[in-house]
Amino acid sequence: MKKQALTRTQQEVLSFSRLHIRMFDNFPTMKEISEYFGWSSNNNAHLHLKTLIKKGYIQHIPGGVRFMICRNYTKEAPPEDEA
DSSP states (O other): OOOOOOOHHHHHHHHHHHHHHHHHSSOOOHHHHHHHHTOSOHHHHHHHHHHHHHTTSEEEOSSSSOOEEETTOOSSSOOGGGO
């Protein structure tokens, strides 16, 4: 099944998340995402992450602050849609 297209901001959040994983070996928190994009509220990050889950780009892992993983992604081999 083909994934739904992302808006520019959704793609930027996904790219930032992948970069954060490569650099720190964990998914960024909503606070880290909000700070990176200059958003005054973590709610913006939360809404974009919910949309990325719905569209199938990330997966929710229950519990903890860093509760997401990028689907079909490893540090060594980024997914084809990142190219």
